Amino acid sequence: MPFHDRPVFPRGFRCASRNIGLKPTAKDLALFVSEVDAAAAAVFTRNQFPGAPVILGRETIRGGRLRAIFANSKVSNVATGERGLEHARRMAAAAAAEIGCAPEQVLVSSTGVIGVPLPIDTIERGVRGMIADLVADPIAGAEGIMTTDTYPKALSLSLGEATITWVAKGSGMIEPNMATMLAYVFTDAALDAPALDRMLRHAVDATFNMLSVDSDTSTSDTCAILANGLAGPVDEAAFQDALTAGCLRMTELLARDGEGATHLLRTTARGSKDLREARRIAKSLVNSPLIKTMVYGADPNVGRILMAVGKCVDCIIVPATTSAWINGHEVLRDGY
């Protein structure tokens, strides 16, 4: 897919970010706004200690329509109890007041330290006047959601008259399960919420859900898509392909910039019984500490590959017909 050299927003989307003092100097607040109502869908972490923004987000997304995403970094509002949920609601209300929409049309995200109360007063004050800062550059918003990411991540591509734009952050505590870290997709294509939901899940399963930096699943993972329709209808199959391609590219950007990462490891599983087993085996390889140390040390070790495949005890593995390649070189043929 031909991604733009410099990411742009679809028609009607803009964003802004600020430092409001949650971090010493870096941006810590981001606002993404559609000038008209957008159909929306989202998937969230399956971690059983979801943050307050995830609990509220599941409720918000049921409406299927959003005007904005409002996010802060530094503090995740996780393990903060009833008060945390109230803070998440106040956060949505503060952005809604600034934009002039209903709080139910604002999806909120928080990322950062777990177990610390959200500085909600600072955020309520901080969002005031932010509407005046809105720009059409997605990098501006990406800057506001960074934690230990080394650079802001945004991508975009054109699909006929429509544009699709991805903004995300990753880094540590990353093995998304049915979701990802914070990843937002914006498009001006005209698609309804059920279609977005179906297409987003399909794309996420093949991309963000196969990502692992450290095999640890965050409590804040959120992937949302907003479609404001300003570019009119699109071919759904083409949109699905483009959506998946952009999610895959963003997945690799997140993996490359994982906390402490020096290498990107891609695995390809062929000939497995079904997609579930292929994904299980590929994940076993990328999550194995002995495979990671092998890649880091640039020391190909077929025994570790065998081990990581063989420990998938719930998959059908036939040693005598198993072969393996590293960078195109066959290192194992028919089991040895």
Add this chain to the structure above:
Amino acid sequence: MPFHDRPVFPRGFRCASRNIGLKPTAKDLALFVSEVDAAAAAVFTRNQFPGAPVILGRETIRGGRLRAIFANSKVSNVATGERGLEHARRMAAAAAAEIGCAPEQVLVSSTGVIGVPLPIDTIERGVRGMIADLVADPIAGAEGIMTTDTYPKALSLSLGEATITWVAKGSGMIEPNMATMLAYVFTDAALDAPALDRMLRHAVDATFNMLSVDSDTSTSDTCAILANGLAGPVDEAAFQDALTAGCLRMTELLARDGEGATHLLRTTARGSKDLREARRIAKSLVNSPLIKTMVYGADPNVGRILMAVGKCVDCIIVPATTSAWINGHEVLRDGY
């Protein structure tokens, strides 16, 4: 359980080890012999690329009687195809000839590099005359099976008239699944093979199967028990308790001496629905890279504990009634 200050063997068991040139100078061959037939049981790795010694061992243990365990370190005889299996059989035959028993009464183990042919000629020559070296010190045998272990591991205790002795090696590629690395248990208690099998599985499930150094499951894991009966019958319940206690102590020795390990992490899960969920949650904690780095850095982080518990999506987790302690200090009460 009162372990002996210096490990001893039960009546009728002796061992020897040698350097035969598989390693530059360290011991690389070990022979454990009972002077009379012993009832025996064993569990092996569930990795789907089992080594040739594991494939042969599953066949051997069906007889339920052993005279000896014969093991080499440095080369694991894994991913070596039909020839590897033939080498494992030749290894059993060579030890049997030296001892004067049937090859079916010798359990063989190999540990070390995967995918390299076993130097079977060297081993066949190396075992000759080894019977003359047999001593009653289990440390001698433990030395012969070391890979990157920093010291030889053996334990023993008395149970009435009987003695139970454990010899094991661990280090890397360690998250046993229905077995462990190489761990041998010797006793002069009189117990039949079915009882040994039942008690060994019970002990291993609660001990070696809960061990993790690096979350990677070896292709060679083997845990065997030999009971030669020379001390007469024992109370089975007392024997089970002692067997489990020794396996637990050995599990902690293996964890403490894990490759690169500087800390021992013990987790206790309480109030879970059943034992399966308790084990699942405890394993999620010890295998989490973010928990490991927290312990290594001595930086208690409640968010990482929540995360590791919450990512057990197949367990019942109720955040509002979840509490956590680190070294006896409550760090989380009722979810936050």
